[in-house]
Amino acid sequence: MTGSEKMLQVFKCLILLLIPVFLLGCKHETLTPPAQPKRILLVTKTQGFRHESIADGISMFRQIADTPQYVLTHTEMTDSFTKTYLARYQLIILLNTTGNLFTTPQKEALIEFVRAGGSVLGIHAASDAEYDWPWYNQMLGAWFSDHPAIQEADCEVVMPGHVSAGGIPLIWKRTDEWYNFKSLQPDNRVVINLKESTYTGGKHGTDHPISWYREFEGGRIFYTGMGHTSETYSDPLFRQHIKGAMDWLLDK
Numbered sequence: 001m002t003g004s005e006k007m008l009q010v011f012k013c014l015i016l017l018l019i020p021v022f023l024l025g026c027k028h029e030t031l032t033p034p035a036q037p038k039r040i041l042l043v044t045k046t047q048g049f050r051h052e053s054i055a056d057g058i059s060m061f062r063q064i065a066d067t068p069q070y071v072l073t074h075t076e077m078t079d080s081f082t083k084t085y086l087a088r089y090q091l092i093i094l095l096n097t098t099g100n101l102f103t104t105p106q107k108e109a110l111i112e113f114v115r116a117g118g119s120v121l122g123i124h125a126a127s128d129a130e131y132d133w134p135w136y137n138q139m140l141g142a143w144f145s146d147h148p149a150i151q152e153a154d155c156e157v158v159m160p161g162h163v164s165a166g167g168i169p170l171i172w173k174r175t176d177e178w179y180n181f182k183s184l185q186p187d188n189r190v191v192i193n194l195k196e197s198t199y200t201g202g203k204h205g206t207d208h209p210i211s212w213y214r215e216f217e218g219g220r221i222f223y224t225g226m227g228h229t230s231e232t233y234s235d236p237l238f239r240q241h242i243k244g245a246m247d248w249l250l251d252k
Contacts, residue, residue: 035069037068037069037070037071038069038070038071038090038091038250039070039071039073039088039089039090039091040061040065040070040071040072040073040089040090040091040092040093040246041073041075041086041089041091041092041093042058042061042072042073042074042075042093042095043075043076043078043092043093043094043095043097043101044057044058044074044075044076044095044096044097045075045076045077045078045097045101046096046097046098046099047098047099047100047101047129048098048099048128048129049098049125049128050096050098051096051124051125051228052230053096053227053228053229053230053232053233054095054096056230056232056233056234057095057096057123057227057233058074058095059233060233060234060239060242061074061093061095062074064239064242064243064246073089078101078102078103078106081102081105081106081109081110082105082106082109083108083109083112083113085109086109086110086112086113086118087113087116089113089118090118090119090250091118091119091120091121091246091249091250092110092113092118092119092120092121093120093121093123094120094121094122094123094126094129095123095126095227096123096124096125096126096227097125097126097129098125098128098129099128099129100129100130100132101129101130102130102133107133107135107136111135111217113219114139114216114217114218114219114221115217115218115219116218116219117218117219118219119219119220119221119222119249119250120139120140120219120220120221120222120249121221121222121223121242121245121246121249122140122221122222122223122224123223123224123226123227123242124177124179124224124225124226124227124228125144125227125228126140126223127140127141127142127143127144127179127181127223127225128143128144131143137183137185138185138216139216139217139219139221140221140223141184141185141188141212141214141221141223142181142182142183142184142185142188142209142223143181143182143183144179144180144181144182145179145180145181145182145203146179146180146203147177147178147179147180147201148178148199148200148201148202149201150175150176150177150228150229151175151178151199151200151201152173152174152175152198152199153173153174153175153176153178153194153195153196153198153199154171154172154173154194154195154198154199155171155172155173155174155192155193155194155195155210155211155226156170156171156172156192156193156194156195157169157170157171157172157191157192158190158191158192158193159189159190159191159192162191162213162244162248163244163245163247163248163251164191164211164213164222164241164242164244164245164247164248165191165192165241165244166240166244167237167240168192168237168240168241169237171195172192172237174226174232174235174238175229175231176225176226176227176228176229176232177228177229178194178199178201178202178210178225179210179225180201180202180203180204180208181204181209181225184209185214187214188209188212188213188214189212189213189214190207190209190211190212191211191212191213192209192210192211192212192224192241193207193208193209193210194208194209194210195208196208210224210225210226211223211224211225211226211241211245213245213248220248220249222245222248222249224241224242224245226238226241
């Protein structure tokens, strides 16, 4: 064996000795697969009064959902409401929907969606719907009764620890169309209450809920009576309130 061959043999032995040392020094990291985006169905069907601000609400939700965290689908109809179709989604948003929205099979599909752990977010006139369907009232937490003229009022945060109240001042002055309700469910968890002493036309006294959440038959529900005016949907605090509500609804 020549000198060069001996040197090559020594070099090979050194490499074989160093490989285990190198491997021991490497950190083995388990790669976590990226989280799947949450699928959201935005519904704006109206069978009664149609709010001009619906277009502004659609724009707001599209901007909130403009992130890999969400996939947003918008529909004006409920024709596609079947158990299989709704199973694709984690959250249904009812944006100023009014009147009798659902056929009997569509009602059954919505019930199944909630009972399977789905979430529902109701905005303003979502409570002005399905007056002949008690389950809907129990799910959403109330039905609309009436309202005074649009005016400014103090909204009082009574549950500042809830994610939907994050960054919201304890007394939040807002101008909107302030709903009075009927068939309010006693187990609504109120996040924001209206101070009736700061405006005219309220009918609930010191306990006038305007934003609340509830856990119902396996699903999560959030409702706010805010959302009549177009200006509402460009209000940074309202957007923050709704984004927080969505975070809570989708935190499963």
